[in-house]
Amino acid sequence: MDRKLVVSSSPHLKSPEDIQSIMVDVMVALFPAALMGVFLFGYQALITIVLAMVAAMATEAIIMRKGFFGDGSAALTGMLLALVLPPAPPWWITVIGSVVAIAIGKHLFGGIGNNIFNPALVGRAVLVVSWGAHIAGDVWLQPQPFGFTADLVTQASPLATYDASLLDLFIGTVPGCIGETSALALIIGGLWLLYRGHIEWRIPGVFIAIVFIMGLFDGGFEMGLYHVLAGGALLGAIFMATDMVTSPVTPMGRIIFGFGCGFITMIIRMFGGYPEGVMFAILFMNSVTPLIDNLTVPKKFGEVKQSDA
């Protein structure tokens, strides 16, 4: 017989899913939020998103030399970064954020799979502490649906004023980062990710539950909802804290991680110097993810807990 047979270890079937398809799925999930950002804040938001994605992909292409789109993870990082930026930062702010996210946040640690911190949040963190005036403070635009050429009217964040209506917060017609204002769009994206199996309920569920519960103590039921809907809590819980590389892999670890994110967010919001705490909360919990994984190795099938034996 001259037919050459391929020999490999079992299994001989493989699910069609790969890293690229996951990254594309997450970008699809982010699309409603991005669309809402452009709808509310106009063409400048669109420019920021495109610029961030292109800068991130270019940085990755230079470092990896494996094509422009590659596995899609750089495009996703750029998109995530843009969605947590104000609608119209100077162009160099956006570019520096993307370069830092990819070069320092990701590749300095060894590239995909090896980074400890969420790259998009690393990019944002560097911008916040280096050029705070362009990222936080009075940089927010008054949303103007269909106002593609609207004049800039700067506004304070709802987390500084605490005066927005819950309906506005749900729909997204409040000042804020490009992708964070519309709870509705974010929840649609989150449901898509749940359906596709790329996130599971534990991290976002516990994160948001803790924000709500601590919000109750900050001013009752309405304030609990306000804390969930305002600022970056939903974007952080659904898209940032669930980043596969930087969050725990064990079921119990994910609960601990979600709890930590929610708790630290609210401590910063209620007692800290910044109005918003989601970013630092997630970055801090990223740093303890390996530790959490090691402490929460699941019980094996059929294994009896020490205390039961």
Next chain:
Amino acid sequence: MSERTFVGGIHPSYYKNQTAGMPIAPASPPSQVVIPMHQNIGAPCDPVVEVGDEVKMGQKIGEPKGFVSAPIFASVSGKVTKIQPYNHPLGNPVQAVIIENDGQDTPYEGIAPNKPLEELTPEEIREIAKEAGLVGLGGATFPTHVKLAPPPEVSIDTIIINGAECEPFLTADHRIMLERADDIVYGLKAFMKACGATKGIIGIEDNKPDAIEAMQKAVAEGGEGYDLEVHSLHTKYPQGAEKTLIKATTGREVPPGALPMAVNVVNQNTGTAVAMAEAIKLGKPLYERVVTITGPGITNPANLMVRNGALIKEIIEQCGGYTGDARKLVLGGPMMGMAQPTDDVPAIKGTSGVLILTEEFVQEAPIDPCIKCGKCIDVCPMHLMPNFIGSASEMENMDLAEKYGAMDCFECGCCTYTCPANRPLVQWIKIAKGDIAARRKK
């Protein structure tokens, strides 16, 4: 209590339509058979025939060298032409008795029916299973008489017949349940009697409603005086693995490192139950079995009754040969079967399937870094951490691999199937298991 399923597992495409509707047909008689002297988990056999001997169909040609072993029988009548090492489905060549088929199928005189089941003692049933060379036909090939002889301190209350057939592509068990339901029930009753079990369960995935119906009918007709149940199980791989099947049908969890008897259960495959029934009713030893020949790379898929030692290349020829783009030959199912470097290899007691895959199934994607998505942990039916075991093994840190549960892996392949980074997790875990086992022996 029946839970119908287990935590974890995957839903691959099942590809069973190719052969599910094809009745079991006899394979054409092989020109020669190559019968390896090692066909079960445990000790091999010594040949008890010599070159030049005339043997008859069903005559014992291999005598076990230990308790955990099973005798081997001639599957044709004819002349022993050679006794020499030959390719073996599990890897290294093994001593094999090669018999030239005289085409007569002259049965061995010693084959005679036993007493009916009602008159047999448990000891006699075990002896019949042993003398017929029965092993687990699901693929693991553990000698049946050993399973039926639990140590005295263990009491077995339940026998589970595995009709899950969760491996994609394979339909041999499905056909056996449709065509031999009465014998399965007969075999189950024999297993129950041998172990003193009070309950018999037949577990079948719910993608085989006709098999469930056939088994329910057979239980109603032939189960008088026995507590028998047919369980419809969720269709999910690896539903038919020993531990997950026990969990799904009884709710019991076999502890890590333990055997099913630790939770008072013995599992048997449908084909084994039929072989048990034939051994009692006819005295027929195990020298043939049902094999599914399937996959996109075979011209005419089929479910065939294949003689022990028939060469796979002859079986493939009989099924119309390879298609043009056939690239991989797997013995067993696609999830746990072994890829073969050659088709010049005999079918043995554990050969449940001959699967031929084409180019589209063998495209090798580059191995990416683990992105810690945790999907392998979600699907692992043993609740292990395949990503960490795999990485530890890759770094040759076998202590760490052991810590994350390498030895509790039964290599179902769910993690590798699922991994979006194309990491060969099972392969790395197998390496770790071999290494850890070797160190434990020292």
